[in-house]
Amino acid sequence: MKVEEQVRQTLEGLGVGDEAGVAGLFDGLRTQIERELAGLASADAGEQFRIRWLGRKQGLLTAANDNWLKPAPPALKRAVGRLLNEVKRQAEQSLEARRRELDAGSETARLAVQRLDVTLPGLRRPIGARHPVQIVIDEVQEIFLSMGYSVEEGPEIESDYYNFEALNMPREHPARDTQATLYVAGDYLLRTHTSPVQIRTMEKMQPPLRVIAPGRVYRRDNPDATHSFMFHQVEGFAVDTNITFCDLKGTLDYFFKRFYGEQVQTRFRPSFFPFTEPSAEVDISCIFCSGAGCRKCKQSGWIELFGAGMIDPALYGFVKYDERKYSGFAFGGGIDRLAMLRYGIEDIQLLFQGDLRFLQQFR
Amino acid sequence: MRLLSSWIREFVDIPADDRQLAADLTMAGVAVDSVAVEQGQAVLEADVTTNRPDAMNHYGVAREASAIYDRDLKPYRASPVESARPALGVASVEIADPDLCARYSARVILGVKVGPSPEWMVKRLEAAGTRSINNVADVTNYLLLELGHPLHAFDLDLLAGRRIIVRRGRAGERMATLDGVVRELTAQNLVIADGERPVAIAGVMGGLDSGIRDQTTNVLLESAWFEPRSIRGTARRFGMHTDASHRFERGADLGITAAGADRAAELIREVAGGEVLCGLIDVFPAPRPRPALLLRQTELERILGERVPPERVEQILRRLGFRLAADGAGQWMVEPPSFRLDVEREIDVIEEVARLFGYQRFPTRLPQWSGVARRAPHWHAERALRETARALGYSQTISFTLIAPRQAEPFSLTDPVRLANPLSEEASVMRPSIVPGLLNAVEWNLNRGTRAVRLFEIGKVYAGASGRYEEPSILGLAATGPVQEGPLHAAPRDMDFFDLKGDVEAVLDLFQCGRLYFDANAGADYYHPGRAARAAMDGETVARFGQLHPRMAAERKWRQPVLIAELYLDRLFCHGLRRPKYEPVSRVPAVDRDFSLVVPDAVAWERIESAVGRLGIQELAAVHPVEILRGGPVAAGSYGLLLRTVFQRPGQTLSDTEVNEWSARLIAALQELGIALRA
Numbered sequence A: 001m002k003v004e005e006q007v008r009q010t011l012e013g014l015g016v017g018d019e020a021g022v023a024g025l026f027d028g029l030r031t032q033i034e035r036e037l038a039g040l041a042s043a044d045a046g047e048q049f050r051i052r053w054l055g056r057k058q059g060l061l062t063a064a065n066d067n068w069l070k071p072a073p074p075a076l077k078r079a080v081g082r083l084l085n086e087v088k089r090q091a092e093q094s095l096e097a098r099r100r101e102l103d104a105g106s107e108t109a110r111l112a113v114q115r116l117d118v119t120l121p122g123l124r125r126p127i128g129a130r131h132p133v134q135i136v137i138d139e140v141q142e143i144f145l146s147m148g149y150s151v152e153e154g155p156e157i158e159s160d161y162y163n164f165e166a167l168n169m170p171r172e173h174p175a176r177d178t179q180a181t182l183y184v185a186g187d188y189l190l191r192t193h194t195s196p197v198q199i200r201t202m203e204k205m206q207p208p209l210r211v212i213a214p215g216r217v218y219r220r221d222n223p224d225a226t227h228s229f230m231f232h233q234v235e236g237f238a239v240d241t242n243i244t245f246c247d248l249k250g251t252l253d254y255f256f257k258r259f260y261g262e263q264v265q266t267r268f269r270p271s272f273f274p275f276t277e278p279s280a281e282v283d284i285s286c287i288f289c290s291g292a293g294c295r296k297c298k299q300s301g302w303i304e305l306f307g308a309g310m311i312d313p314a315l316y317g318f319v320k321y322d323e324r325k326y327s328g329f330a331f332g333g334g335i336d337r338l339a340m341l342r343y344g345i346e347d348i349q350l351l352f353q354g355d356l357r358f359l360q361q362f363r
Numbered sequence B: 001m002r003l004l005s006s007w008i009r010e011f012v013d014i015p016a017d018d019r020q021l022a023a024d025l026t027m028a029g030v031a032v033d034s035v036a037v038e039q040g041q042a043v044l045e046a047d048v049t050t051n052r053p054d055a056m057n058h059y060g061v062a063r064e065a066s067a068i069y070d071r072d073l074k075p076y077r078a079s080p081v082e083s084a085r086p087a088l089g090v091a092s093v094e095i096a097d098p099d100l101c102a103r104y105s106a107r108v109i110l111g112v113k114v115g116p117s118p119e120w121m122v123k124r125l126e127a128a129g130t131r132s133i134n135n136v137a138d139v140t141n142y143l144l145l146e147l148g149h150p151l152h153a154f155d156l157d158l159l160a161g162r163r164i165i166v167r168r169g170r171a172g173e174r175m176a177t178l179d180g181v182v183r184e185l186t187a188q189n190l191v192i193a194d195g196e197r198p199v200a201i202a203g204v205m206g207g208l209d210s211g212i213r214d215q216t217t218n219v220l221l222e223s224a225w226f227e228p229r230s231i232r233g234t235a236r237r238f239g240m241h242t243d244a245s246h247r248f249e250r251g252a253d254l255g256i257t258a259a260g261a262d263r264a265a266e267l268i269r270e271v272a273g274g275e276v277l278c279g280l281i282d283v284f285p286a287p288r289p290r291p292a293l294l295l296r297q298t299e300l301e302r303i304l305g306e307r308v309p310p311e312r313v314e315q316i317l318r319r320l321g322f323r324l325a326a327d328g329a330g331q332w333m334v335e336p337p338s339f340r341l342d343v344e345r346e347i348d349v350i351e352e353v354a355r356l357f358g359y360q361r362f363p364t365r366l367p368q369w370s371g372v373a374r375r376a377p378h379w380h381a382e383r384a385l386r387e388t389a390r391a392l393g394y395s396q397t398i399s400f401t402l403i404a405p406r407q408a409e410p411f412s413l414t415d416p417v418r419l420a421n422p423l424s425e426e427a428s429v430m431r432p433s434i435v436p437g438l439l440n441a442v443e444w445n446l447n448r449g450t451r452a453v454r455l456f457e458i459g460k461v462y463a464g465a466s467g468r469y470e471e472p473s474i475l476g477l478a479a480t481g482p483v484q485e486g487p488l489h490a491a492p493r494d495m496d497f498f499d500l501k502g503d504v505e506a507v508l509d510l511f512q513c514g515r516l517y518f519d520a521n522a523g524a525d526y527y528h529p530g531r532a533a534r535a536a537m538d539g540e541t542v543a544r545f546g547q548l549h550p551r552m553a554a555e556r557k558w559r560q561p562v563l564i565a566e567l568y569l570d571r572l573f574c575h576g577l578r579r580p581k582y583e584p585v586s587r588v589p590a591v592d593r594d595f596s597l598v599v600p601d602a603v604a605w606e607r608i609e610s611a612v613g614r615l616g617i618q619e620l621a622a623v624h625p626v627e628i629l630r631g632g633p634v635a636a637g638s639y640g641l642l643l644r645t646v647f648q649r650p651g652q653t654l655s656d657t658e659v660n661e662w663s664a665r666l667i668a669a670l671q672e673l674g675i676a677l678r679a
């Protein structure tokens, strides 16, 4: 008897009266389903199969539900329900698997046509580069921020008072000669260093203080590979009741190790600045030859980088701090120079030309 | 400064070779850059800081060495062989202005024979970098190198009345200095005069017609001490910088004038013959006692952070010429020597101890700290700007803030801030705008074959005058050339106005803002009159941007359009960075309605947008211009616009009736602008 006819009759009509009979009946269905699925040749045929067996109104399994399950004697009802659900689920799953098999065949052919030469370069949306001076400013800030330093700023068109006088460089002071100054008018000039920010900050805040001040500065220097009338400096200082020369040494030693690497040694040499006392030039062991001596360090093994020292107590007089209570240190150095050493840039002018062939290297 | 090792070693026994000496001097503050052997002589090239005139000579450096190595320094003394005739009977010295000249020592030598110096002296001078002139002049130069004290030799017979009077210049007085220049003197200048007229500018330069000549036989040697500030003032007023002024303006040694005169007299007798008259003329009207300073062990430690043994403190200071009296309780009274005018306070003495104890002997430490660290006020906003600009493809540049006036002129309505002493015309004014620097960078790149240029700069521009200056921060963008690299994957297309506007919008979108609108009032004539705009946030201009005026591009011979934008950061930063705010996403799909419109040319998009906005339909989620059509079926004087509206109500489906009603209101509002629905 064909399946179509079987499902139109009740169990009773088919002469099935026990569980073994029911199982045999469903085995027959299962065999039929598998055979038909194996014979499917296209996606359309798959859809026809679905309607024939699983269709909600006309499907063979729906008919089996109506004619076998519903009128089944109570003793067989459970078994029929369970087997019917099982067959239904199996039919669905097998159909889905068969459909995927069928799809794969036609897809392979279709996608083969769409093949690209994936070794061609990608279409890149341009991404801008950070300026090396910016990279260094950011990094210096992060290092000092981690040590508790806040960031302060000051004007570039500065008064003689903040740039010189309050830094212990009265008019006629010989040290003014070493900072070739560009004057604006009257008492105003282009700041020759970031140190004025020290005075401005101490004027408005009380210790304890830890501050760095990166910024642009100016000198009346003829431009060449190592000089520029405009460049960048970072100033830093700490004032508290417990600040010593050893702290200054430790702070800059830590900074240079973080910035240039653990292998870097620092060296403090006595020097002179009107606003610090004792004063020091801070050298680092040459990062190109590790101190053995090379062209970059003029065979000395050391590279001079920062000026530093204990804040001269004369400055506390200008900002009304009690010099008996407080002590502090200050340091300053060229950001451009830090960058040039870091990246091996030989000419400072490159930093200010906006040449994309140069800038794009700092992505 | 060139130092001869052999000369230094004449004054102190140094237990180190020259290389070691150079290293040790460097670490004590006399920076030796190099050691070279020239003609059998070891020459140290050294830099001495301006505060240490005492160390700008061989004897001074020998003193440093004596402290470094704890060895005795040979006293500087000379007792010239004198004749019986007293010097005071032959010449006289008078100081009229003891404030400016604290001491004047002089020696008189008669019967010298001016001529070449002996070979040993010539060699030594030349090795130290000084050219030999004649034996008398060479002696003064020799003293300068050896002792650091500037001496001057007068031809005694050219001094009227054989008198020396140290006084201020007088109005109307003129004098030719050795360099042949005639100088007008005033009361600001200290001069050396004879009985009649000035014969030298004190401490700076001698006169042309009182100095040593070939035929000079009688010499008056001056070894004086002048007030540093006065010398500096005079040297600057005359624009002169001499070896003598260099020393005097930094502070010479009041205590050494006599020994210097004696030593020079002795040397002159040795190399030029003659008779040294009996007695040093030493006018010393104003002794300047140096007050003793208190030095506390506790203060040493408070500043330096490490204990320096008291024996070491005493040893260092004594070797440097300080006198000490200890009170036994960790305190000293310290009397600085006459050659150390830079030591005036306890901290100055502490520095002396620190530098000779050795900076390298202080350990490294990190200070204790409690407190908070703050970034600069606009750090976050600036970083957001930089990162967004980069993501949009712009590279950061930094350009010179000093530019030429002709470069500033087109970009500023007011006078730029001008330098009083510029290096060159090219860098003589502060930039009034971020644009000229960006244009220079664009030019630089285009001239070097880079076609796609996208640059941004964040920096200050400058304005103001006479003590009231402003330095507002600007973000500048400059863009030209292809939008993307090509043409492999996509047809190349050059950046245009709307690319730039999109970038400006992306940047402005970082900030909190009630109402942002754009109009055509760029308000600057360096922009293309029809392709420039202004952005206003809550009514205040925050940016202007557009295509550079074709005339300006043509001046630079640019064939491609260049786009620029200026964003006023001080105003933008007032708005603060936008904080993300979450609203639930509606699960009910939105309803789109398209309108095909005919719009008169005079009606800009901004008017359509505002008119629609004024309807106040809350469910109107968006209005987009989707397509613009010109020509063809659209009559001249109008353009076709496909307008897409999106309606949505969170969590609720919209009925057709509602959407139809809103659409009708929208069409009515557009009709008021002269806009018609296309048939």
Ligand SMILES: [Zn+2]
Residues within 6 Å of the ligand: A286, A287, A288, A289, A290, A291, A292, A293, A294, A295, A296, A297, A298, A299, A301, A302
């Ligand atoms: Zn090296």
